[in-house]
Amino acid sequence: MRRGLQRSFVGQLHTRIGTTVLVRGWVYRLRVLAKTTFIIVKDCSGEAQCVAATGSLAHLSLKLDDVIEVRGQARADERARHGVRSTSSTRWS
Numbered sequence: 803m804r805r806g807l808q809r810s811f812v813g814q815l816h817t818r819i820g821t822t823v824l825v826r827g828w829v830y831r832l833r834v835l836a837k838t839t840f841i842i843v844k845d846c847s848g849e850a851q852c853v854a855a856t857g858s859l860a861h862l863s864l865k866l867d868d869v870i871e872v873r874g875q876a877r878a879d880e881r882a883r884h885g886v887r888s889t890s891s892t893r894w895s
Contacts, residue, residue: 815850
């Protein structure tokens with residue numbers, strides 16, 4: 803069993819604002835812009851918006867329904883549909 807950061811369900815992210823979170827789910831929506839990519843990750847508890855630099859994701863060739871793991875900072879953001887988003891900082895797989 804892996805040690806370290808434990809998975810956070812999307813439905814619990816509002817309680818983890820300001821901390822590093824690990825979210826596992828599938829790509830529900832994908833919006834690729836020139837410098838920024840917005841990924842809506844869905845799991846059994848809801849949806850979260852993840853934001854990353856487009857260049858950092860180019861090698862992954864993400865598409866809808868891909869299963870991913872995102873590690874990043876949980877932030878409250880009223881612009882996000884559900885009020886919480888994760889800003890990716892380290893790992894996409």
